[in-house]
Amino acid sequence: MRLLRRSMVCATLVCFAVTLSAAAQAADRVGAWDNPAADLARRIADQLGPSSAHLTFRNVSGISNESLPTIRRLLTDDLKTAGVTLTSGDSANAVHVTLSENVRGGVWIAEIVEGNQTRVVMVTLDRPAESAAAATQKVALHVQAIITDSALQAAAVNNGSNARLSHAVLAAAQTNGALVVLFPSRIAVFDNTPQGWTERAHADLGVGRGVSRDPRGVINALPDGSGFEAFAPGIACSGTYAPAAGQGAAWTLHCHPSDDPWPLAGSSAKAFYNSARDFYTGAISPSSGFDLPPFYAAGVLPNRAAGPALLAGAVEGKVILAEHGELKPVAGTRDWGSYFAVVSSACGAGAEVIVSSSGEGKSESLRAYEIPAQEALAVSDTLQMPGAVMAMSPAADGKSAVVIVRKPADNVGAHEYEVDRVTATCN
Amino acid sequence: MLRRLAIRAVFGLTALLLALPAAARTRPRYGDTLRVEVSGDPWERPGGLARRLVFDGLTQMAPDGELEPALAISWASENNDHRWQFRLRPGVHFHDGSSVTTTAVVASLMASCTANCPWDSVRALATSIVFTSDEAMPQLPQLLAGSEFLIAKGAGADPDGGTGAFEVSGFANGTLTLAANDSSWAGRPFVDAIEIRVNRAVNDQWIDLAAGRTDVAEVPAESIRGAQQQHLNLALAPQAEVLALQLSDRGALANANLRAAIGYAIDRNAIANVIFQKQGKISAALLPQSVSGYAFLFSAERDLNKAHELRGGMTPAPLVLTAGADAALQLTAQRIILNLREAGFNVQLAGPAVRAADMRLRTFAMQGADAAGDLVSVALASGLAVPAMGAGPSSTYNAERELLEHRTLIPLVHLPRAWAVSGRVRDLQLRYDGSPVLEGVSLEAAK
Numbered sequence: 001m002r003l004l005r006r007s008m009v010c011a012t013l014v015c016f017a018v019t020l021s022a023a024a025q026a027a028d029r030v031g032a033w034d035n036p037a038a039d040l041a042r043r044i045a046d047q048l049g050p051s052s053a054h055l056t057f058r059n060v061s062g063i064s065n066e067s068l069p070t071i072r073r074l075l076t077d078d079l080k081t082a083g084v085t086l087t088s089g090d091s092a093n094a095v096h097v098t099l100s101e102n103v104r105g106g107v108w109i110a111e112i113v114e115g116n117q118t119r120v121v122m123v124t125l126d127r128p129a130e131s132a133a134a135a136t137q138k139v140a141l142h143v144q145a146i147i148t149d150s151a152l153q154a155a156a157v158n159n160g161s162n163a164r165l166s167h168a169v170l171a172a173a174q175t176n177g178a179l180v181v182l183f184p185s186r187i188a189v190f191d192n193t194p195q196g197w198t199e200r201a202h203a204d205l206g207v208g209r210g211v212s213r214d215p216r217g218v219i220n221a222l223p224d225g226s227g228f229e230a231f232a233p234g235i236a237c238s239g240t241y242a243p244a245a246g247q248g249a250a251w252t253l254h255c256h257p258s259d260d261p262w263p264l265a266g267s268s269a270k271a272f273y274n275s276a277r278d279f280y281t282g283a284i285s286p287s288s289g290f291d292l293p294p295f296y297a298a299g300v301l302p303n304r305a306a307g308p309a310l311l312a313g314a315v316e317g318k319v320i321l322a323e324h325g326e327l328k329p330v331a332g333t334r335d336w337g338s339y340f341a342v343v344s345s346a347c348g349a350g351a352e353v354i355v356s357s358s359g360e361g362k363s364e365s366l367r368a369y370e371i372p373a374q375e376a377l378a379v380s381d382t383l384q385m386p387g388a389v390m391a392m393s394p395a396a397d398g399k400s401a402v403v404i405v406r407k408p409a410d411n412v413g414a415h416e417y418e419v420d421r422v423t424a425t426c427n
Numbered sequence: 428m429l430r431r432l433a434i435r436a437v438f439g440l441t442a443l444l445l446a447l448p449a450a451a452r453t454r455p456r457y458g459d460t461l462r463v464e465v466s467g468d469p470w471e472r473p474g475g476l477a478r479r480l481v482f483d484g485l486t487q488m489a490p491d492g493e494l495e496p497a498l499a500i501s502w503a504s505e506n507n508d509h510r511w512q513f514r515l516r517p518g519v520h521f522h523d524g525s526s527v528t529t530t531a532v533v534a535s536l537m538a539s540c541t542a543n544c545p546w547d548s549v550r551a552l553a554t555s556i557v558f559t560s561d562e563a564m565p566q567l568p569q570l571l572a573g574s575e576f577l578i579a580k581g582a583g584a585d586p587d588g589g590t591g592a593f594e595v596s597g598f599a600n601g602t603l604t605l606a607a608n609d610s611s612w613a614g615r616p617f618v619d620a621i622e623i624r625v626n627r628a629v630n631d632q633w634i635d636l637a638a639g640r641t642d643v644a645e646v647p648a649e650s651i652r653g654a655q656q657q658h659l660n661l662a663l664a665p666q667a668e669v670l671a672l673q674l675s676d677r678g679a680l681a682n683a684n685l686r687a688a689i690g691y692a693i694d695r696n697a698i699a700n701v702i703f704q705k706q707g708k709i710s711a712a713l714l715p716q717s718v719s720g721y722a723f724l725f726s727a728e729r730d731l732n733k734a735h736e737l738r739g740g741m742t743p744a745p746l747v748l749t750a751g752a753d754a755a756l757q758l759t760a761q762r763i764i765l766n767l768r769e770a771g772f773n774v775q776l777a778g779p780a781v782r783a784a785d786m787r788l789r790t791f792a793m794q795g796a797d798a799a800g801d802l803v804s805v806a807l808a809s810g811l812a813v814p815a816m817g818a819g820p821s822s823t824y825n826a827e828r829e830l831l832e833h834r835t836l837i838p839l840v841h842l843p844r845a846w847a848v849s850g851r852v853r854d855l856q857l858r859y860d861g862s863p864v865l866e867g868v869s870l871e872a873a874k
Contacts, residue, residue: 214614338454
């Protein structure tokens with residue numbers, strides 16, 4: 001009996017919590033419905049004039065049922081304000097409102113029936129951004145969005161063309177309080193101001209340059225804080241930072257054609273990049289006496305018994321350690337995807353490898369590993385990411401990773417990019 | 428001895444690397460040949476599979492249905508969309524190595540658009556192409572993404588003269604071979620080559636897919652359910668095209684009431700449920716609900732009484748209906764003939780080559796997410812006058828209603844397009860019109 005009562009109390013609490021949550025979500029949206037409801041009411045009133053009408057209401061869109069009473073109330077209030085008297089069904093006029101949608105967002109439609117004449121008015125709504133699902137992992141890995149696609153688009157300075165720019169994000173890095181973002185056709189520096197992200201400087205990479213279908217790039221924040229160097233296929237860029245009075249900072253960006261090797265994260269070594277096939281060739285500069293197989297990602301494990309070792313994710317899928325002049329395969333990497341970053345934490349061995357999963361779904365997860373010997377051991381739960389991981393690199397502080405995520409947008413086939421910071425903390 | 432040990436160590440390492448299970452790679456792999464089978468001609472206009480692989484347009488539609496630059500890097504309109512200027516992408520070459528010039532682009536556009544063009548004139552101006560028209564052309568950038576405006580070198584339909592991700596390398600034994608264009612402006616495709624086996628029956632395509640002899644096979648709308656039951660791996664564009672009946676407004680159907688009666692007499696449910704195995708969505712709107720958001724405003728209910736009323740006792744001369752050779756189209760045509768007979772019409776089915784038909788059963792592809800652009804595209808493809816449109820969905824709705832009120836186009840069903848793919852195909856995306864973006868596909872290595 002006590003058990004039953006406890007279950008009922010629990011169920012009530014859960015139900016209450018769910019109701020509160022739903023109510024909170026619906027309340028969050030109220031602001032979003034205000035304008036379209038007012039706009040639609042105004043358009044209806046323009047057609048009807050001050051008269052009475054019977055209002056019907058239906059929803060064929062993805063708007064949740066919890067939001068419908070709110071929208072109906074807003075519309076009713078706005079119609080009354082506009083001089084339309086709503087009746088319970090004995091009016092000669094009828095207004096049939098349908099909350100519909102297409103790939104670009106909401107379409108709210110009112111069919112206004114006066115006698116045997118029907119007129120149609122519509123308003124459109126931008127599709128609301130999906131709220132990222134709350135991470136539910138126990139601890140260890142934490143994700144924080146640095147900048148979202150919409151903020152990037154808003155911040156990027158339009159080049160005057162009405163052609164849609166590719167907004168794919170190849171790489172990002174934080175330095176001197178700014179965010180450097182490498183796109184397929186430009187590199188830009190953004191400042192986070194009280195008014196939001198603002199583009200401070202940018203350089204075009206050039207449209208005549210050879211491009212790739214799987215474009216990649218790296219940004220290396222210089223350790224002395226003087227700026228950054230960045231590389232994309234066939235081009236190298238540099239950014240110089242100079243503190244300036246009042247405005248915060250001045251950035252100077254230069255790009256030039258280049259086939260120079262790209263810097264390897266956490267190392268002074270550089271690796272040659274095959275721009276035609278989108279991978280590192282395996283040739284390292286300065287040469288350590290042997291070449292690696294072609295690889296996608298690499299990082300330095302600093303605290304190995306025999307000194308630092310280079311960890312590389314080979315093109316053909318294996319993960320190898322270059323240590324002591326030897327190539328050693330790493331076991332336990334079956335679930336590894338193509339992206340990883342080595343970060344330092346105060347936990348365990350002090351160096352964790354944050355690795356993308358091998359899933360091919362719409363979203364992927366990250367997991368931290370340690371490699372004490374030749375086997376990768378998972379040391380964290382998986383952290384679900386809001387989309388597919390497209391790039392990863394250690395942050396300038398060495399303690400976290402900058403992760404580029406491509407999220408499916410609401411439009412069929414569309415994607416949005418987001419720059420996230422993922423940090424490993426002790427459990 | 429030392430040398431032997433060294434060799435053993437090297438071999439030991441290699442063996443270990445081979446024996447170790449590989450981690451999953453999430454990056455696309457370069458190399459290999461993609462094998463595709465189609466039931467038709469890959470060069471067929473407008474939607475032949477090879478055309479988009481070999482040729483590019485000034486603009487293109489991304490898989491999300493939004494417009495992207497292609498051979499043009501930017502564009503701008505003037506004079507209320509009566510004049511458009513497209514800036515040509517520099518440094519692009521045709522497959523034969525010659526540069527893509529504005530003159531060549533203009534020649535190609537003039538050759539591809541001989542009638543019912545969306546523009547009055549097109550000319551080269553320094554590094555730009557300029558379009559002008561007496562009528563406003565707000566949807567011109569979207570229209571130029573259509574496959575009918577792909578840019579080819581020379582005025583003819585020379586299949587070697589494109590700029591696309593693949594170039595023709597041969598045709599033998601019913602197989603067209605396309606080789607990767609290493610200097611493609613959009614980046615070298617992942618696969619080295621694509622082999623397109625042409626004129627292959629769909630059943631044979633599926634057998635080849637099951638036997639590992641092809642990687643991509645067609646799945647007609649009416650076969651999607653069967654493909655799902657066979658657990659084929661499907662890529663699907665949900666509402667890629669609209670099946671419509673196009674009516675002549677001359678001769679036996681000059682009377683608009685007769686044309687309207689035909690619209691009321693057709694049983695769309697039977698077409699969608701029986702012939703297309705519930706894979707189609709009935710609609711009396713040209714644009715699918717997913718594109719316009721207002722398709723439900725057009726009633727698709729059959730009303731035989733209304734059809735009789737509109738016919739008003741008139742008995743038109745026997746009508747001729749043409750449909751493509753495709754089995755589903757033939758069945759649909761036969762079903763329509765039965766429906767119309769119930770409404771007092773006498774209709775005969777003729778082959779697609781018959782030009783003097785009163786009615787034509789045909790499909791129109793959806794190009795992208797822009798409803799107005801899609802509507803203009805359908806209007807141009809059907810030879811109808813493009814209605815004037817302002818901004819916003821209300822304007823598009825009014826234009827679509829105006830277009831349909833001529834009663835020369837009767838939308839019937841919105842249909843999906845699907846492809847079945849082998850397990851080694853990665854990252855296959857479909858455009859809005861259901862055509863596969865094969866230049867973005869990579870292949871897993873053989874295990």
